[in-house]
Structure formats: C-alpha cells, structure tokens
Amino acid sequence: MSSAARVLLIEDDYGIRQFLRAAMEPGQYQLLEAVDGLSGIRRCSETRPDLVLLDLGLPDIDGVEVTRRLREWCDTPIVVLSARGQERDKIVALDAGADDYLTKPFSVGELFARMRVALRHRRRDPVVVVTTPDFTVDLDARTVSRRGEPVHLTPNEYKLLAALARDAGRVVTQRQLLAEVWGEAYAQETHYLRIYMGQLRHKLEDDPAQPRTLITEPGVGYRLLVDN
Amino acid sequence: MCSLLQPYVEPTNLAMVFLLGVTLVASRCGYVEALLASLFSIAIFDVAFVPPRWTLAVSDVQYLITFGAMLAVALLVVRLTSRLREQAQVADERVRQTTMLYELTRELSRGRSKAELAHAAAKFVASAFDGEVAVMSIRNGTPEAIISSPSGFELKGDETSECLARGELIVASDRNVFVPVQGAQGLLGVLAVASRRELASSDRVLLEASASTLASALERAQLSQEMQETRVAAESERMRNALLSSISHDLRTPLTAISGAASALVRQGAGELARTIYQESLRLNHQIQELLDMTRLRTEGIELALEWHSLEEVVGSAISRTREMLGNRHVAVNSPADVPLMRLDGALVEKLFVNLLENIAVHTPDKTRIEIGIVAQSEVVRVIVSDSGPGITPGQEEAIFERFSRAGKERQSLGLGLAICRAIMKLHGGRIWAQNRQSGGAEFHLEFPRPETQPEAPVE
Numbered sequence: 163m164s165s166a167a168r169v170l171l172i173e174d175d176y177g178i179r180q181f182l183r184a185a186m187e188p189g190q191y192q193l194l195e196a197v198d199g200l201s202g203i204r205r206c207s208e209t210r211p212d213l214v215l216l217d218l219g220l221p222d223i224d225g226v227e228v229t230r231r232l233r234e235w236c237d238t239p240i241v242v243l244s245a246r247g248q249e250r251d252k253i254v255a256l257d258a259g260a261d262d263y264l265t266k267p268f269s270v271g272e273l274f275a276r277m278r279v280a281l282r283h284r285r286r287d288p289v290v291v292v293t294t295p296d297f298t299v300d301l302d303a304r305t306v307s308r309r310g311e312p313v314h315l316t317p318n319e320y321k322l323l324a325a326l327a328r329d330a331g332r333v334v335t336q337r338q339l340l341a342e343v344w345g346e347a348y349a350q351e352t353h354y355l356r357i358y359m360g361q362l363r364h365k366l367e368d369d370p371a372q373p374r375t376l377i378t379e380p381g382v383g384y385r386l387l388v389d390n
Numbered sequence: 391m392c393s394l395l396q397p398y399v400e401p402t403n404l405a406m407v408f409l410l411g412v413t414l415v416a417s418r419c420g421y422v423e424a425l426l427a428s429l430f431s432i433a434i435f436d437v438a439f440v441p442p443r444w445t446l447a448v449s450d451v452q453y454l455i456t457f458g459a460m461l462a463v464a465l466l467v468v469r470l471t472s473r474l475r476e477q478a479q480v481a482d483e484r485v486r487q488t489t490m491l492y493e494l495t496r497e498l499s500r501g502r503s504k505a506e507l508a509h510a511a512a513k514f515v516a517s518a519f520d521g522e523v524a525v526m527s528i529r530n531g532t533p534e535a536i537i538s539s540p541s542g543f544e545l546k547g548d549e550t551s552e553c554l555a556r557g558e559l560i561v562a563s564d565r566n567v568f569v570p571v572q573g574a575q576g577l578l579g580v581l582a583v584a585s586r587r588e589l590a591s592s593d594r595v596l597l598e599a600s601a602s603t604l605a606s607a608l609e610r611a612q613l614s615q616e617m618q619e620t621r622v623a624a625e626s627e628r629m630r631n632a633l634l635s636s637i638s639h640d641l642r643t644p645l646t647a648i649s650g651a652a653s654a655l656v657r658q659g660a661g662e663l664a665r666t667i668y669q670e671s672l673r674l675n676h677q678i679q680e681l682l683d684m685t686r687l688r689t690e691g692i693e694l695a696l697e698w699h700s701l702e703e704v705v706g707s708a709i710s711r712t713r714e715m716l717g718n719r720h721v722a723v724n725s726p727a728d729v730p731l732m733r734l735d736g737a738l739v740e741k742l743f744v745n746l747l748e749n750i751a752v753h754t755p756d757k758t759r760i761e762i763g764i765v766a767q768s769e770v771v772r773v774i775v776s777d778s779g780p781g782i783t784p785g786q787e788e789a790i791f792e793r794f795s796r797a798g799k800e801r802q803s804l805g806l807g808l809a810i811c812r813a814i815m816k817l818h819g820g821r822i823w824a825q826n827r828q829s830g831g832a833e834f835h836l837e838f839p840r841p842e843t844q845p846e847a848p849v850e
Contacts, residue, residue: 177647185654219639245642249737267646267675269653269668316850344848353698353731353845360700371702371709371723371762378707380740 166192167281170211172202172228173243174221182215185270191277199223203231211238213280216260218244218251226255233259239280243268249381256335256382263333263382279331279388292327294375294388297366299327306366313365318343322358323366326376326386335383359384408435412464413471424472428464432457487596490518494600498607507611511581511604518600519593521565521585527608528554528579553580559598564588569597573605630685637682645675680806683741684793687813694735694817698845701725701732701764701773701838708743715751719777721760729766733841734818742814745807746775746834752803753832754779770820771840776833781826790824 169191173179179195186193194209196202199220206214214232218225225242232240240260244252252263261283262276292299297308301324306313315323321343326334337349344354359378363370377385408431415427436457497510508525516523553560553568557577560568567589571579581601583589589597649671655664686692702725709721750760759778764771782790789795791812796805815822820838827833 175643175647177644178650181647181651181654184651185657245639266642267649267671270650270657271653273650318848318850348848351845351848354848356698356700356703356731357847360702369723371706371725372721373706377710378703380704380707381737 167212168192169213170194171215172196173217199228214238214240216240216242218242229255229258229260239284241276241280253335253382257337261332289328292330296375330386330388333379333383333385413467424468432460491599495603504611507607515600519583519585524582526580569601571601571605573609578605578608677804680804683810684806696733698731699734699736704740705743708740711744712747718756719758719760724763729764730844738814742811745811749807750777770837773836776827778831781832787824
C-alpha cells in the first residue's frame with residue numbers, strides 16, 4: 163500500500179475509540195471518527211474513506227440501519243463490531259451489505275486481519291485464482307486442484323466453493339451461500355450447507371474435522387481463509 | 391279498676407277491658423298463664439259484674455254467649471301472642487347467629503396464614519358454643535396440621551375419618567359434632583366441637599355456616615399466597631433479564647477497550663505488564679461469559695434454537711475456538727460417515743465442547759493427547775472426549791459437574807464450565823458423565839438422543 167488507508171470509525175464508546183486510535187499504526191492507517199450513526203453517514207459521504215468500522219450498538223439509529231443507508235450509495239467495505247450474543251444483528255448487517263464482522267472483545271491482531279482482507283477486496287480486480295495451503299481454485303477455468311492433482315467436485319460443491327472463493331478471506335452468510343448455490347427459495351435450508359461443507363472438507367482438507375481453510379463462522383456463515 | 395268504672399260504663403265495654411288485661415298477660419307470660427288469666431277474668435267478671443252479682447250464676451242466658459265469646463277471643467289472643475313471641479324468639483336467635491357469623495367473617499378476614507385462620511375460627515366457635523374446638527386441615531387428602539383450643543382433644547378418631555370420607559357433618563353425641571370444612575375446590579379439613587351444653591339443630595346450622603366461612607377464608611388465603619408467589623417470580627424474572635442484558639453490554643464495553651488497548655500494547659512490544667493486562671482482561675471476559683451462560687441456562691422455559699447440525703463441524707469450531715488455550719496439546723477427531731445430522735442448538739453445543747476442551751487444557755500438562763470419537767448407535771449418538779492426562783481424582787467423577795467446583799490450582803474460571811455442560815446436555819435430552827480411562831487419563835462421555843428422521847438432502 164502506497165499511502166495510509168483511511169478508516170472511518172463509527173463508535174459511541176469513548177474507551178473503544180481511544181484504544182483504536184492508539185492502535186492504528188500511523189504509516190498504515192489513518193483513523194477518522196464519528197460518534198453516532200447519523201454523523202457517521204455524513205462523515206462517510208464527506209470523506210470517502212477506504213474502510214468503515216461500524217459498531218452495531220449506536221445511540222441514535224442502529225448499526226444495521228446505518229449499513230443499509232450507506233449501501234444505498236457507496237460500496238466502501240464495512241466491518242461491523244458487535245457484542246457476543248448479538249448474532250441476529252450481525253447476520254442482518256452482513257446480509258444488508260456489511261463485508262465482515264468482529265466480536266467484542268477483540269484483539270488488535272484480529273482487527274487488522276479483518277481490515278486487511280476487506281481492503282484487499284476493495285483494491286483488487288475480481289478474483290480469478292485463489293490459492294490456499296490446502297488447494298487452489300481457478301474460477302475462470304472452473305477447476306480445483308490439490309497438491310498438483312485435480313479434485314472432482316459435483317456441480318453444487320463447486321458452486322459453493324466458488325462462492326466462498328470469490329469472497330476469499332471474508333465471511334459469507336448462510337443466506338448468501340444458499341441463495342447463490344440453490345436460489346433464494348432455499349435461504350432457510352441450512353442443513354444443505356452442513357452436508358455440503360462436510361463433503362468439501364472431506365475432499366479438500368487434511369483433517370476435515372479440524373479445517374484450516376474452510377472455516378465455520380458459527381451462527382453466521384462460512385469463510386475461506388487465505389492467510390492462515 | 392272496673393268497679394270504679396262500673397257506674398259509668400256498659401258491661402260490654404267492661405268485657406273489653408278484661409280482654410285487654412288478658413292480652414297483656416298473654417304478651418308477657420306463657421301460654422298457660424294467659425289461659426289461667428282468661429278463665430280467671432271471666433270468673434271475676436261473672437261474679438263481680440254480671441247480675442246476680444256475687445254469684446257464678448247468670449240471669450240472662452245472653453251472658454253465656456258473652457262468656458263464650460270472651461273465652462274464645464281470649465284463647466285466640468293467647469295463641470296468637472304466644473306464636474308471635476315464639477317467632478320473635480326464633481328471629482332473635484337468627485339475628486344472634488347472623489351476628490356471630492358476621493363477627494367470625496370479620497375475624498377471619500384479618501387472618502393471613504392458614505394457621506392464623508384456623509386459630510381464629512377455633513377460638514370463635516369454642517366461645518360461641520361454650521366448649522372445646524379442634525381444627526384439622528388437610529392437603530391432598532392427608533392431614534396437614536392440627537390446631538386445637540387449650541386442652542385439646544383427639545382428632546384422630548373414626549369420626550374424623552368418616553367425616554372426611556363422606557364430607558358430611560357427623561354427630562358423635564349430642565355434645566360432640568364433627569363438621570367438614572368444605573371449600574369450592576374440595577375438602578379442606580375438619581372442625582370438631584365438644585360442647586358443654588346440648589347442641590340443637592340450629593346450632594348445627596350455625597356450625598356448618600361457620601365451617602363454610604372458614605373454608606372461604608382458607609381458600610382466599612391460598613389464592614392470595616399463590617398470587618404473591620407469581621408476582622415475586624415475575625419480578626425476579628424481570629430483574630434477571632435486566633441483569634443479563636446489563637452484563638452483556640455494559641460490562642463488556644469497558645472490557646473491550648481494556649483488552650483491545652492491552653493487545654495493542656503487546657503488539658508494540660510494551661512487555662510483560664501489557665501481557666498481564668491482556669491476559670487478565672481475557673480472564674475477566676471469560677468469567678463474565680460463564681456467569682452469563684449459567685444464568686441464561688437456569689432461566690426457566692429457555693427455548694433452544696434447534697437446527698440441523700453436523701457434530702463434526704460443531705466439534706471443529708470448538709477446537710478452533712480453544713486452539714490458543716490448548717497450546718501444543720494435539721487433538722485427534724474420529725468422525726465416521728454414518729453419523730447422522732443432529733437436531734441441536736449450535737451455539738450451546740459448541741459452548742459445551744469449548745468448556746470441555748478448556749477444562750482439559752487446565753487440568754492436563756503440555757503435549758497431552760486429546761481424542762474425540764463420535765459413534766452412531768441405534769438409540770443414541772455418543773461422543774467420547776478423552777485425554778492422556780492425569781485423570782480425575784477417584785471419587786470425584788460426579789462432583790466435578792457441580793457448580794463452582796474447582797480443583798485446587800485452578801483460578802482461571804469460576805468453576806461453572808462442567809456444570810454448564812451438564813445443563814446443556816440435559817436441555818438436549820442427553821447426558822454427560824466422566825470416568826477414568828483404563829489406559830490412563832480422563833474420559834468424558836456424551837450421549838445425545840439419536841434423531842428419528844433426517845432432513846431431505848438436496849438433489850444434484
């Protein structure tokens with residue numbers, strides 16, 4: 163990255179703002195702040211940041227609403243910060259267009275990992291080849307190989323893997339996956355994902371019961387991890 | 391008086407005056423006295439005022455009619471006034487009884503507990519009937535408490551059982567009576583009276599009325615108590631929920647800043663102190679989570695968010711979540727293909743395995759090998775989590791599942807981890823227990839009921 167990425171933090175709690183301010187490495191990130199939803203939306207349109215960190219528990223309008231309104235006119239990556247137990251809000255925010263999430267309390271390391279992934283997706287052209295320690299997916303040729311050998315996947319297995327690979331590093335919600343592979347009508351059939359993710363893991367992971375790449379985000383969706 | 395009037399008044403009017411006298415006597419005295427008075431009046435009238443005077447004979451036969459009419463009227467008057475007096479007596483008695491019942495009701499309305507009410511009723515009836523009273527209350531058919539007035543007498547006899555069995559007033563003798571205390575919802579007890587005077591039927595009516603008043607009061611007390619209990623339960627539920635959401639959000643917010651700031655310091659190489667702050671803030675967060683889990687699980691009527699899950703996947707997530715804490719302990723998972731999808735609350739079951747693994751991490755040395763085996767059987771699906779560590783102290787296999795149980799050196803948590811595991815298994819209709827492996831180390835057995843059906847698999 164040539165210049166510092168501009169990150170807009172929309173967070174009402176003083177303590178969290180303070181530690182994030184101190185944590186941002188000056189050369190890498192420049193932090194902008196807003197203390198509630200409405201001023202956050204305004205700041206976003208004024209400053210056009212590279213990334214938005216959005217707390218879901220805001221005093222004026224809730225984080226999900228902020229996500230919706232932002233997505234009406236901008237595609238800046240949004241990472242939502244949620245408290246444990248707010249599963250529903252997280253999923254709704256992700257389905258409304260947020261790119262990823264972090265559960266409080268989180269460490270700075272986790273935060274940077276998520277931010278990196280979100281920024282990478284923004285800057286790059288659409289993904290063509292995704293390489294992971296376990297396998298490689300070529301989205302153009304529609305092939306998957308493992309240790310040099312091609313892996314045979316059924317059409318749906320491939321579709322599922324491709325959906326995860328296109329958003330490599332980011333979480334994809336259950337609903338988004340089901341809609342992409344089977345259609346909107348199947349948005350509630352979470353057991354499809356259980357079955358198919360199990361099949362993919364058995365074909366692509368060294369230890370399917372302890373996956374390194376095809377990760378479950380409990381209650382939310384799945385993630386194809388690229389920088390383990 | 392009549393002789394004074396005589397020169398001025400007609401004999402017929404004198405007769406009226408005599409009748410007046412008879413009536414007065416009848417209204418004051420009894421039937422017999424009035425009768426005698428009327429006969430006596432007629433005689434005097436005859437002797438003193440009817441010619442020939444001073445004899446009982448009469449000159450004019452018409453006077454016989456007069457005497458006859460006088461007698462008849464006198465008798466009628468006597469009868470009527472006697473009856474009136476009797477009715478007045480009965481009415482008085484009724485007023486007395488009603489007043490007594492009213493006072494009993496008032497007395498009972500002050501009472502709060504069932505014991506107080508029984509005491510009040512016993513005292514009242516004892517004084518009203520001048521005797522000894524015992525009250526026995528029953529609950530679900532068996533005797534509950536016995537209250538008796540001062541010298542007390544036996545309530546255990548046959549009469550009591552008969553009274554309870556038939557729900558009717560039993561007369562043991564003309565002084566002893568056993569009255570059932572019958573409420574709207576059923577028999578509440580027995581009221582036994584041993585009176586010093588004879589008990590008339592009006593007394594029995596009064597006793598039954600008293601018993602019925604007592605029954606109403608007892609039922610009212612019961613309902614009021616239940617209402618109170620419900621209100622208290624609802625209030626504590628409200629408080630519990632408020633507490634939960636407070637813990638969830640308000641306590642976690644400063645904790646986020648603390649652990650986040652500490653992690654930043656650690657990254658920037660600030661040294662041991664920063665690491666301590668970070669570790670301790672994680673520990674605090676962990677303990678808050680434990681409390682939160684336990685409180686939520688102990689909420690009555692907790693609803694599981696059941697969905698189809700793969701045990702292999704849930705176990706995998708749990709291992710991933712505890713990876714840092716497990717350190718260099720190796721975990722091997724054996725999950726055969728014939729294990730069906732399970733109907734589980736994913737978040738809770740993942741928490742269960744996380745707690746189990748954390749427990750193992752705390753109680754075993756570095757490099758301990760952990761094995762997780764999933765086995766599908768006909769009625770259950772079994773998961774066995776075993777380790778090659780020192781095992782469980784013999785005799786403690788059940789005790790470790792109790793709340794706040796911690797092995798001596800463990801300070802990391804509140805000791806709720808395994809208790810939470812058990813609560814979660816119970817919610818899923820399964821069970822968990824621990825034992826030592828023959829080859830050394832501990833073994834945790836989890837049994838989930840096997841689902842009878844499987845969801846439809848998608849078609850390619």
